[in-house]
Amino acid sequence: MNHNAPLPPASPRPLRHLSRTGGHRVLTAAQLRSHGVSPAETTEQCRPGGPWQQILPGVFLLHPGPPTSEERLHAVLLYAAREVPPPTGVPLQPDPAAGDRPQGPAYQAAMITGLAALTLHGFTAAPPLPSLERIDVLVPRLRRLRSTGCAHVIRTASLPAPVQATGVPVAPVPRALADAVAGMTDAGAVRRLLSEAVRAGHCEPAAVVRELNDAKLLSRPHVVDAVDSLLAEGRSIAEARLYRMVSEHGLPDPVWNVDLRLPGGPHLGGLDAYWPEQAVAIELDTRAPRRGHRQDDDATWSEYARKREHLERLGITVVYITPKKLRDAAEQQAAVVRTALTASGDRDPAAYVVVLPR
Structure with a gap:
């Protein structure tokens, strides 16, 4: 037996293993290549009537039919995040425990914000994820990325530290509120969101107003009216806490x-x-x-x-x-x-x- 004979090259797993693994079954072109799937094979899988589909530029859904809300979130994050270079050499084999779910580093410098983030934070006044036609995603200002499909790109000069909500990186509540309010004209809806932020203990009024101020939204009359209500309610809640502190x-x-x-x-x-x-x-x-x-x-x-x-x-x-x-x-x-x-x-x-x- 020749112990010095070269080992045969590792062969990629069959394509079907990707569609059968757990998780949200959303991968980028680079991740597919790291699994040994060539661009030509990806194109073939995404042919009309095929088993896969391209959901956003460079992001693929490994099943036919509409994506779930979770899959849309991950697709938007994969589209917007800085791509982490995959390891070279042997194609990746799936981790049975983790499936093909991209792990933390795959979402570098991107997070969900706006109404989708508020829904993930548990706001009852925010619409359910399936009803959102677009999902706001926050990225650094210098990223060369355009909004497309369900991904609505928002740029910022200073990216906040994300909060994990249901396994997804999301903007902190004050920033998510500012990004949501920026696209809203319904005074009642704005007031309900700001009120819930304080009443449910998500954040303090000062933090919300600071973000609205930084976003230059305090020149809009319907936002100013909502802020006046917010500050009055915030003071009322703070006074109640003060009474409770003295008593308890x-x-x-x-x-x-x-x-x-x-x-x-x-x-x-x-x-x-x-x-x-x-x-x-x-x-x-x-x-x-x-x-x-x-x-x-x-x-x-x-x-x-x-x-x-x-x-x-x-x-x-x-x-x-x-x-x-x-x-x-x-x-x-x-x-x-x-x-x-x-x-x-x-x-x-x-x-x-x-x-x-x-």
Whole structure:
């Protein structure tokens, strides 16, 4: 027996194994080549009445008939993602455990956004995937790629970190909302999406408004109206969380929603909660950039800072809490407030102020 004889070349698996494997059965031309399928064979499989079909340029569906929603998502991602060069040499053999599903690196620099992303995030106000004629996909600004078929390409100078939803990379909720709203003219639909984002705890109003501002959507009257409702609802939710934090973590009851004034003097500002005996106050920081963009945000923060400095000169401790911290770290925020209340006994007495309902 000649042990030095060359091994016969590895032969590719028959084409039928690709159509029989699990997964969504969507592959690119490059992935097919890595399985040993030549362009000519791919063309033959996609002939009219054949077992395969081209769903997007360079992306093939390995069965006849319409694609499932999952297959459309993966097809759009494969079309838009930067192709990872397949290994050279021996054609890939399928992994029985994984089927032919492209794994993470195949989706480099692309993610689902817009209404499809919101559906994947679990929004009930977003339409079901089968009803979407197009699927928005977010890619870097310099990608040379055009929208075609069900793939609607959106470019961005700064690609956010994707979130995995049902095994698919999707844009974070604030970015997906901005991309969805950009193509919507129905004021009611916009309001429902923004409201659900906050009410269901997907994100805070400030993050949504920041993305809408960056996308230059706050010049549209129907978007501004929806944002006004969003901010009002966001504040209401934050106030409810604040009440719950005080109650559940055993803090003494404050007076709620008050204005402070110096006796016979100027108005000092409104506060969400105030403990008169300890001279400790809470103010919810619900700032968000509006049509004035960052300058307005800076001006609002300057006003916060001026009020805080004035109150603290009078001996009043002001604790600022963001809605996000109330949602994600209520126990920690309660500890901050408790520390301020306890420390009041070690401070000089605060100036006398008049407390009025707001």
